[in-house]
Amino acid sequence: MQRLQTKTFQWRYSLLLMPIILWLPAGNAHATLNVSCKANMNTGVVNISNAITAANSESESITANLEYSCTNTGDTAGYVSVCIAADGGDKPNAVIPRYIKTVSNTHELAFNMTLPDGNKTWGTRTSGLGTEYNSGAIYIPARPTTSGQSSTSGQVVINISLLPNNGNALAIPGTYRNNFNGDLTFESAENLSLTDCLEGVQDKSNSFSFTVQATVIPSCEITAKPTDINLKNIASSATNTKGSTSIGVTCTNGAAYNIGLAPSNGNVNGAGIMTGTIPNSDVIPYQLQSTDGTAWGNTLPAESIKNGVADKGTGVNQSHIVHVVVPSADFKPDDYSDIVNISVNY
Template sequence: MHKINPPGRPFSGRPAKPRILLIARLLAVACLLLFVQTARANCTATMQDVNFGNVDLLNPGTLTTQAIATVTCTKSAARGIAQTFQVCLAVDGGQGVAGQFTPRYMCPSGASCTMTTANRFAYNMYIDASRSTIWGTTGRGTQYREMLNTPVSFSSTESVNATRTVNLTVYARLITPLSNVPPGQYTASFAGGSTALAFGTGSSCGSLRGIRFPFTVSATVVKNCNINKPNNIDFGTVNPGDTNLAGSTSLGVTCTSSTPYNIGLKPSNNNTAGAGEMLPVTPGGGNTDRIPYQLRSGSGTNGAVWGNTATAAQTGNGVGGTGSGLLQNYNIYATVPSADYHYGDYQDTVTVQVNY
């Protein structure tokens, strides 16, 4: 054990100076470690999924949605010192198409999404409510420098390790004209290196860091069919002895792409074989006549019968098709065997039913 003699007395044993120097060095290292820990800033981010919900391509309605990105920063300056972090959030084009920004794409859920993937669903994300400025990243050229950017400020009265959270709104919109994609679930994943956070304690965010905030963009395309009401079939003015009357009209059907459908025609008497009856428009006067007619999918008296046994799974005696997203036309024919009935106007109502 080393001893230190009182002042004015000679030393005995080895001098203690090396021990004093050792203590001084330990203190210096401790101060250095404390400085590094205090200066280490910290911000993190999370992001809600962007969900467009159910989308009807034939009747799209609202094409927009939004989500919230949340940034949390921890103060590293001591009490008595104010501190502001400038925070930026950046995203690329997403799953498999990192360089594609205008527009971005969702792909069929579970499919590998590339620039050549079929049935891609176009959308984009923006940093403003007017949806005019695309949310992008500084790493993809000047045209994609837009980022979510906000300051996170701490007052001087807050102590070190205090936290502050801010929410930033991300705006999204489906791109029109809407892609003619089949019904189903569509997604785009922003995982791995597709997102990055940058923050700095100055007036800029500094460089992007490996801090991620993964999220998913999704939409569900629902199947649907629209019917264009056909014109009436008018046999015109006929003589009592006329036979084999024929008339026709055109039916327009628009169904989402790849959607199978079957069309049935039902007269007001509910005859499943498309054999209807026209009744007097103005009843009375003892006229109880009913003029029979037959609905057909082919012209002439030998044309195929068009009835109402069709279902979503079976064509039956109806007419079937597969949607393309565009208008598809079908001719409806009707024949009357004989017009040998009382004078007057006759009519019937036929219901068109599209099963899908």
Template sequence: MSHHRQRMLLLILMLLIVGLGLPRPAEAQSVSCANPTISNVQFGTVDFTTGTLNVSGSIGWSCTSTGILGVLLSPQANVVMCLNLNTGTGGTQANPRLLGSGSNTLQYQLYANATNTQIWGSTSTPATPIPLSISVAIQAGVILSTTVTGSTPFYAQLPGGQTTAPVGTYNSALSATVSGSYTMSTGTPPSSCTSGPNSLNAGSATFVASATVQKACVVTANNVALGAVPSTAVNTTASNSLSVTCTNSAPYFVGLAPSNGNTAGAGVMKGTRGGNTDLVPYQLSSTPGPSGTPWGNTAASTTVGNGKAGRGSGLAQSLTVYATAPSANYTPDSYSDTVTVNVNY
């Protein structure tokens, strides 16, 4: 009877030894990734004269492989982590995305590559179906866990030529939802965020994109030619136009300054011939003829003075300038003067 007990004990002992020698499945290892951190996108101060702006940001991430004797069981974790980006609070469209300031918007876009060909999107958004993908290889630790950290760039573009955007601060708060998968092997990583045998824990991150539109104005002027007139001519009048382009909704005030510094728009033209000291008077005005409304240079950034007032639309606006020479009874010659156009805003 006692001999039989000894055989049973030996059999049990052998089973225990065999049990210790069996390999553990790869699932004894696990991978988790902390919520990423995404830097804000700041385009800074822009106006309608600013060309296309390109800036970049960064995504900070951290992933950990955990398991007992991981280096023996699953020596490497291959992770594909995807960040699915929403459209943001600036607008509901994804291409282009929008920055908002009240009911006004600016167009912009976020990209996963430096050449701005792959829009950073989401599998849930038909217009931009590709999330930003990050591949991580984690070498397993001998005892407990191994953590890998890194930073992945992304890119942002604000197109130029958005002339109708009014002054204001434009922004959009965005949210990126994390999805992913991983394998526990020394082979290749999963081909996508959903193709691996193991699902990555979900997470999220938020950041803000912003730009500030400031006031700006651009002016172009055309010469006013009074033409060839006899010395007996009086009240000779001619006109031409100014083109003023200012930020949408921004008020502006235009002053005209003859070279003699007269603030009432009363200038003099000088001849080109040597020895000719004659000065031909003229008057600038905003309405035609000798009784036209004088156009001078007392306008300021908040008051029209004796200038002309306007409100920008982001597009070119035309203003007509008149010049009248009361008399031509001077030495025959070609006379001219330079008038400075001052746009105050």
């Protein structure tokens, strides 16, 4: 009789571990150049002057600071170039010249903003007017720590000046202002040759705004001095001898003013005396008059016209004729004269 023999085998399993090495070069794990930039103009406000008059309305100027800065939060150093443009305010394409205006928009002051390089108008790429500022390539280091940043910054001096021959002299008293928009475009790269900010599309996301303003004040200036009134040779029998001259005054457009005349004897009614040469003690009385024959004196205060000659400024020279009347010349033969002081009150 055969017997069936059965054998039992035990299978043993083992895990064979093979080492796998993962290479992760630490120096290149986060090697990037990550740059951002921003700009501002004179911290937001450029005030040309608080005292614009007819005399300086076509020449007053000031310098302003256009500042920009760029930061790099990446691990790689590189280069960045910054382009900054500015528009024409509420007239976006009015760059040459630009304008500031009164609240009522009835009067304007024309001005220009120029770059220090060749006195070129600071303009905007989108309008094709003027010249956009270009910093050129600037080195920017990598961030110093894993959580830090490096930065670079620059400053541009912008010349701002009121322009002649644009009607600025006709400005009325008041504050003039306009808001302008600036756009910053930048290009960054590790390669110096790839950082031309003018190659890219103008970036509206890095915009900033600033205000340009100026204040026109009432003012007057004697711009055409009168010539001497020479009555020449007067016969002693002459009566009511007359002569004249003119005074030229330029006052702010719309500014009220009056002109006072005071003989050297201080008479507020314009009644003076001409004196001869020593030892001649004779004096010749005379009267200053306006064109309509009214006595022209200098009774103050300034806010009261009284016997002065009143007018309103136009921003350009206005001429006023002064007449002198000598009632009698029946005095010793001599050369007689007097000095009249002119005051313009506004």
